[in-house]
Amino acid sequence: GIQVEQSPPDLILQEGANSTLRCNFSDSVNNLQWFHQNPWGQLINLFYIPSGTKQNGRLSATTVATERYSLLYISSSQTTDSGVYFCAVRETSGSRLTFGEGTQLTVNP
Amino acid sequence: EAGVAQSPRYKIIEKRQSVAFWCNPISGHATLYWYQQILGQGPKLLIQFQNNGVVDDSQLPKDRFSAERLKGVDSTLKIQPAKLEDSAVYLCASSFFRGNTEAFFGQGTRLTVV
Secondary structure (H helix, E strand, O other), rough: OEEEEEEEEEEEEEEEOOOEEEEOOOOOOOEEEEEOOOOOOOOOOOEEEOOOOEEEEEEEEEEEEEHHHHEEEEOOOOOHEEEEEEEEEEEOOOOOEEEEOOEEEEEEE | OOOEEEOEEEEEEEEOOOOOEEOOOOOOOOOOEEEEEEEOOOEEEEEEOOOOOEEEOOOOOOOEEEEEOOOOOOOEEEEOOOOOHHHEEEEEEOOOOOOOOOOOOOOEEEEOOO
């Protein structure tokens, strides 16, 4: 099956800093999603981005499908951005949505 | 639009007991997923339905786990008998089609087996 690697595994920031999270995948995909898991365990949809670039407020994402990676940018981070960020992909030849192991983000005031 | 509904939110059981979780997907979503998330890990797919048919159950421990979606709408996941290592959050998700569409998740059920 497809392999999904996220980096870094842990990230600690001061409020106001910017960050970039990376998701590498081992095969071609037709679905890529970024999620934020809040402290209560809820997975919140951030982006559905199998290719291209999208922006939503302080967050933006870019997927370069031909090079098999996606980036999530967080600008002017806030304490409420803390939590785990997951990348999930569906390979073109399959149906399963496979998750990476996540990036644990901590934003300190 | 209502999101994916799951119940219960929390459950504590003793090992060897049985437990069931319920999920109601977003209206009109044909695809329903059950994931298991162990603390500190990413969610892992247990079973995927397309309407009331199983698309992928290759990672479902079939000796103790079962799931059904009889009318192609809501679904039940059962564990019998539970083991300590089944302690996890069980997440349900749905999407409109199996293919290139966005999946949405419920709040999950946190299971503790003691």
